Amino acid sequence: MAAMIKSDFSAELPSVTDERPADARAEAFQGVREARRNELAEDYVELIADLIHEHGEARPVDIAAQLGVRAPTVTKALARLAREGLITRAKYRSVFLTDEGRALAKECRNRHEIVLRFLIRLGLDAETAELDAEGIEHHVSERTLALFKSYADRP
Amino acid sequence: MAAMIKSDFSAELPSVTDERPADARAEAFQGVREARRNELAEDYVELIADLIHEHGEARPVDIAAQLGVRAPTVTKALARLAREGLITRAKYRSVFLTDEGRALAKECRNRHEIVLRFLIRLGLDAETAELDAEGIEHHVSERTLALFKSYADRP
DNA sequence: GTAGAAAGTTAGCCTCTACTAACTTTTTGT
């Protein structure tokens, strides 16, 4: 049946779907799924860096408030981040970034800031820009980020 | 303690974190999580519409190939989409969109196409544009989409 | 028309994210 579609059909009406082979599209989706897996970690690390910068420490209660989730969700997520080597912490104490975590935070902050400036430069209001940047920043390739930066920085 | 931070602290050093109240940031993250929940459904519906358009039907095996996942994953996802009223189907048969599903597909296709044209207009190569559009399209507000469209359509 | 191939489903497993309820630890205020 698949053979039928690939031969009989696409022979006479070359389609968008066939022009873009399944492999290529699958790769795109796999990339997106990969990005999705890292999004949460990036959100946490970025937020933790912010909180440390602002308040000298990152407490689970503040992380939970900023993310809009409950405390146990944060406890679990932090356990995962610790497992992944992005943070260190002791039970009942606040959270610190490892070198790796700090590097990731810096990268995230940079991306976030570029996307935000880009959207505002494009004419978006600051609030919507902030909302959209939060979602978009995880799905922007290096190349796109460079273009965003050029646009935002242009005279 | 939270009270302490809100009063004692922000009174003397107004910080980024405090300027952007926890509620507002939490809203942003909740928005992103909401978007994430719909992403898969949107990917499926968009792809199903494509396949129907190209081949007259959308078979699980083709959906799986295009998304880069295994057949049982598709079976499960389709059950969810049917539960949500986006598709109809009979066991062992291919998939059809409901009116609601068709509307969503149309909306997604429109967004996808605008984001893609925008990125290309910005100077991105077609392949990277396709990869990034796949991730970005789900996180673009109406306002941002309008700006993207203006930019892509400008003379 | 039927046997073998292809497609689809089911069952069972895993991880991640979120929740509530109940518990422990730490902080705070008197």
Next chain:
DNA sequence: ACAAAAAGTTAGTAGAGGCTAACTTTCTAC
């Protein structure tokens, strides 16, 4: 200093998304 409040953790639940292995149904080619 100690009781009450706040913060943090643990345990248990649920759903989404992914997988493999094993099974059933449909298709196809002879």
